[in-house]
Amino acid sequence: MRSVERKTKANLEDIARVAGVSKMTVSRVLRGGSGFSDDTRARVRRIAEDMGYVPNRLAAAFALDQASTLVGMCVPRLTSGLFGHVLDGVDRALSRLGFQVMIGSNNHSAEEEEAWVRQIVAWRPSGVILSGRNHTAGTVDLLRNAGMPVVEIWELTTSPIDMAVGFSHFDCGVEIGQFVIRRGRRRAGFVGALSRSDVMGQARLQGFEAALARAGHPLADREVLHDSPGFYPGYYGLETLLARRPDLDVVYFHNDEMAIGGLAYCQSRGIRVPDDLGIVGWGGMEAASVLPRRLTTTVVPTTAIGKAAAEALVARLKGEPCQDVTVVPTRLVPGETA
Amino acid sequence: MRSVERKTKANLEDIARVAGVSKMTVSRVLRGGSGFSDDTRARVRRIAEDMGYVPNRLAAAFALDQASTLVGMCVPRLTSGLFGHVLDGVDRALSRLGFQVMIGSNNHSAEEEEAWVRQIVAWRPSGVILSGRNHTAGTVDLLRNAGMPVVEIWELTTSPIDMAVGFSHFDCGVEIGQFVIRRGRRRAGFVGALSRSDVMGQARLQGFEAALARAGHPLADREVLHDSPGFYPGYYGLETLLARRPDLDVVYFHNDEMAIGGLAYCQSRGIRVPDDLGIVGWGGMEAASVLPRRLTTTVVPTTAIGKAAAEALVARLKGEPCQDVTVVPTRLVPGETA
DNA sequence: TGCGTCAGGTTTACCGGTAACGTAGCTTAA
DNA sequence: TTAAGCTACGTTACCGGTAAACCTGACGCA
Secondary structure (H helix, E strand, C coil): CCCCCCCCCCCHHHHHHHHCCCHHHHHHHHCCCCCCCHHHHHHHHHHHHHCCCCCCHHHHHHHCCCCCCEEEEEECCCCCHHHHHHHHHHHHHHHHCCCEEEEEECCCCHHHHHHHHHHHHCCCCCEEEEECCCCCHHHHHHHHHHCCCEEEEEECCCCCCCEEEEECHHHHHHHHHHHHHHCCCCCEEEEEECCCCCHHHHHHHHHHHHHHHHCCCCCCEEEEECCCCCHHHHHHHHHHHHHHCCCCCEEEECCHHHHHHHHHHHHHHCCCCCCCCEEECCECCHHHHHCCCCCEEEECCHHHHHHHHHHHHHHHHHCCCCCCEEECCCEEECCCCC | CCCCCCCCCCCHHHHHHHHCCCHHHHHHHHCCCCCCCHHHHHHHHHHHHHCCCCCCHHHHHHHCCCCCCEEEEEECCCCCHHHHHHHHHHHHHHHHCCCEEEEEECCCCHHHHHHHHHHHHCCCCCEEEEECCCCCHHHHHHHHHHCCCEEEEEECCCCCCCEEEEECHHHHHHHHHHHHHHCCCCCEEEEEECCCCCHHHHHHHHHHHHHHHHCCCCCCEEEEECCCCCHHHHHHHHHHHHHHCCCCCEEEECCHHHHHHHHHHHHHHCCCCCCCCEEECCECCHHHHHCCCCCEEEECCHHHHHHHHHHHHHHHHHCCCCCCEEECCCEEECCCCC
16 A cells, blocks of 8 residues: 555545445446446435545546547737637637636747647647747647647638637738828837747738838838837837837837827827827727727737637547638727827 | 557657666656666667657656646636736746646636536646635535645635635725725715626725725715626716716726726716716726826736745645735725826 | 347456565675 | 675556446347
């Protein structure tokens, strides 16, 4: 006997002993199988209940090298309001079906993501949901080799590891670029954050720049802070940018949080929005829509993305047909700040 | 041989065979044990690497009925910005130590929480973190019986299931009540949401009412919406409340999101804040601090709570001494809206 | 009477890892 | 010289659940 301390929890064998049947019978009864009398079923159920039986999913998942009902999900930052909604969409859809979601965050770093994937794969999950399409070779190897469903969300990719659900960040930038040109803006700036690692934010900037250049009014200046994209970086980023280029007539921000910071700066300096300066965000924070002036931004269907990712994953698990790439359209909301 | 399809993944035995040692030696080498030659160590490590060995934590956790490095965490809503920060605090602290966090949300329902706990306990996690102190008897039984560390966060309780980290919501309300009285407000209202289930929001209201009553200026009116606490409910909640009681001179909101909605309503109707009406929130959203007028609110140290909860859990796991109840103080930020 | 069938089970053989204990060969100190 | 000790491993016996195969008595039926 290895463990000295008495075991506190009943297992199938304990129930079997008390019920006078084999542990296999108990297992099948508790999993709702058929092939035993009503009396046996009732007795086993009652005894399991009385003994406070808690199934051991570790043992079950281990016994069946397949299906563990564990799903891993990794996002860049847990503190982002947008990802909170994505997470919520995933969790609602999956928990309803009996899955458990294991989370992780990678701070926009592909290396941190790989470290997370390495841990998670060891738990033999049913599937994995990643954010973005920027992964290390090690991550891709690990996941392909594991042979489990993988859904890459948020940024689309034409060649997903397995499946992808999202939209094009580049196109978001293009759309905003075209929009500000149509509104007559000619000297555009950009305020962003974490340029090196946030590939998706960079893609938006590139799309924005491309559209402006095509229209003959290239990006005038940019200010990219080495900080996480929040309200204060937006505030001070705009301050810095305008100090260099007071003549800008519109500024595109990394996201809504930063744009709201920028709006606050304008308010504090008496800069009239959108008359003196246009402000554009990205993401579609709920807050952005009830500001004194409704923020011009791109609304991202966060919850829908989470839900679609979960559904794609489950469809693949069930062997149902499902498309590899699901495009979830974003929506430009004109607002009143540009 | 049960499985027809060839197994794709190498296990300890496969490595052992190739390396010409026993699987126990492989297990010990890979876990960094000692008691073998440098040659053996290097050979086993290289072969494991070459074969793309991914440890099976399911099997390891199952073998040792103890320590699974899985930790469950359940919050009321994943979409709340505040809980995103708590989650981040927990995840950062735990993932650094090699734990995996399994999430869940209960929508402020003790029954949903119990259903979640029932699922999670079956995975034999190292510990569980819950939000609030309102649990079903079944939840408490399940957790006590499982004998694992449990941390209740957010709302303090004097008799935790195991440990608690948080603050008193009632006291937050009292503090705000006393504050508005000191500022000369005499006709206070409240706008909230989800009254039945959000016990913590209710506690803040009760504290607020108690302080007002004690000062001789009891709460004049309240508007509680059956909706989740967001910007729009704040906007329309204030509209409804002021339609009934145009004479209010201050309104306490369920949280900052609702308060910002309320501010937006004031702005749209030309109600001067704080001259005509004081607005007070709760939570300390980052957004609230860069609004045109800094919101009067209670700042909650979200990340610190998550971190403290994780640390308490780990301390208990290690058998280190740790206090059962950790008070993490909130801070009233006067702001400019009341 | 003999045999097939079916309900209602039981038995067996793992899943992949780990703790506890065992052991061969060599060194070392009394 | 010899027992004790150390090094570097190997062996055994599980952990709790599950699939697959096997068993058994009762009944129907030719």
